[in-house]
Amino acid sequence: MATVVQLTGAGVSFGGVRALRGVTFAVEEGEQVCVIGPSGSGKSTLLGLMNGRLMAESGSVEVFGQNLAQLTARQLRQLRCGLAWVPQDLGLVPNLRVLQNVLCGKAGRVGFFGLLRRLVLTRMQEAERIRGLLERLGIPEKLYERTDTLSGGQQQRVAIARALYQEPAVILADEPVASVDPGRARSLLELLTREAREEGITLIMSLHHVELAREFFPRLIGLQAGRVAFDQSTADVSSEKLRELYATGEE
Secondary structure, eight states: OOEEEEEEEEEEEETTEEEEEEEEEEEETTOEEEEEOSTTSSHHHHHHHHTTSSOOSEEEEEETTEEGGGOOHHHHHHHHTTEEEEOTTTTOOTTSBHHHHHHGGGHHHHHHHHHHHHHHSOOHHHHHHHHHHHHHTTOGGGTTSBGGGSOHHHHHHHHHHHHHHTOOSEEEEESTTTTSOHHHHHHHHHHHHHHHHHHTOEEEEEOSOHHHHHHHOSEEEEEETTEEEEEEEGGGOOHHHHHHHTTTSOO
16 A cells, blocks of 8 residues: 555644644554544644645655645645645535535645636536535535525535535544534544545544543554654554553543
8 A cells, every 4th residue: 555644753842832842643545543642732833834824844744745845836736636624613605505515625736716616506416416425425415505594414424525525535523513413413523533534545533532532443542742742543442551641641
């Protein structure tokens, strides 16, 4: 399998405070990996490094074999076409319809004016493809609903549909189920991990809920104070390791 993400000694700081220090690991094509750790351990910063929204001050971050620090702005935009990003706030446009929000998944490929044309004049073929995505995610009837009228769980499904519509090689998801109850979070994670597995998409996610991480991901990376505390198969991560991981912060 090919390596799609490689961090080597990556470090970054904000205002003199080290957020990440000497982070090294690789993720192979098709893997499903979850990053866990206390609040403030650097999970969001790590995801930001991998999608190029942040740049490492030390070490290197390579995605698809390219060192992000060496890319031009245009090259970085092109590379991001293969990276779907699901932020904590989901990044949806509230007053647009679900169809239009999902269409935004192709913004990087078609450019601003191409996206504008699609938002105004959506082809029937594209609308039907998006309806099919929404059907797989359980909300086909919401295709033409305004996104701000949906529940939190439905909006998260829209964000997942937008990521899948992008046809990425990698999905990076930063705490995508933080705002819903554990039951709904479990349902959404089941959907996302299944879709990624069936489409052969690499999935890298940060999660607050340790038990959900253990249930759905075969590999866990534990972050503590900006360092990798462990990087192991879920079966090998003991309860004692998890207690040590969260000993210095709140889960």
